[in-house]
Amino acid sequence: MKKILPLCIALSVGLSCLWLVQADEESESKPLRILLVIGGCCHDYAMQKTILEVGIESRIHADVVVEYTADTTTGATFPIYENADWAKGFDVVLHDECSANVTDPAYVDRILAAHRDGVPAVNIHCAMHSYRRGIFKEPVTDGADNAGWYEMIGMQSTSHGPKAPIDLTYTDKKHPITVGMEDWTTIDEELYNNLRTFDAAHPLVSGKQIQFPKPKKGQPADPNAVGKEAIAVVAWTNLYGPKKTRIFSTSLGHFNETVADDRYLDLVTRGLLWVTGNLNDDGTPANGFGK
Secondary structure (H helix, E strand, C coil): CCCHHHHHHHHHHHHHHHHHHHHHHHHHCCCEEEEEEEEECCCCHHHHHHHHHHHHHCCECEEEEEEEECCCCCCCCCHHHHCCCCCCCCCEEEEEEECCCCCCHHHHHHHHHHHHCCCCEEEEHHHHHCCCCCCCCCCCCCCCCCCHHHHHHCEECCCECCCECCEEEECCCCCCCCCCCCCEECCCECCECCCEECCCCEEEEEEEEEECCCCCCCCCCCCCCCCEEEEEEEEEEEEECCCCEEEEEECCCCCHHHHCCHHHHHHHHHHHHHHCCCECCCCCECCCCEC
16 A cells, blocks of 8 residues: 555646646647738728737737738728628637728628627727718617617717827726726827717726817918817727627727837737636736737
8 A cells, every 4th residue: 555655646746747738738729819800991001900910919829810901991891701600710809990881781790790699809999980870970779770889899989089199097997907007198199089888888098188179171270279178988898798798999099109009009918818808807818828
């Protein structure tokens, strides 16, 4: 018995070590699969797709697959969305499209169906103003045929202010996405309005911008004009659909310089980890996803 006991202990320890090695190798072999859908009107998406891909993959153990269109109109569409199983094989979708005039209900519902079924999403900047139809400049009604995209995002936005700096304040400093982050001021950016905030949305970051009256066409700006203070939520979480799919959104990200800012990329990356359940309470990546 005395001879068998040490052998059993050694065998047990050996099997435990083997399991740990296998578990670690399995974790390392499976990066977070991210689908980045990007393109459309009004932004330098040709450059931003690279900024996002490199920025995310340099921060976490992830594989970013880019679905890009060079169409620079508000009618930009993406072939991947024509397939009902378009999100299969991905852990999260990063929406960075600017397709305001794409209004086909079947097309939009195929996108939303994946998120209703549990595929998390992170939405950036002009994604807030995409797929809008009907009387979208008025608050949508729950369940209305033009409400689906806003219900997924958790916020309805219809316009933005001038290109001017935005003072950012982290209003929830304890959330895993924002914990430890410090307030900062952007370069010239666009402050998106908050026409309606849905019940499941949770604000994380607030933006304040001084907005001056827009001069008439062909006229110089009035040097004596007095600016007005505008405030809006610029980053938030949401729980969408019957499965309470995790969603994170930020309306920031117009210019390349903002998208390339470490503070911005940190925020977006943490959002990706949080919606997939891979972010620790202290804001660090879960085991196997850090770098």
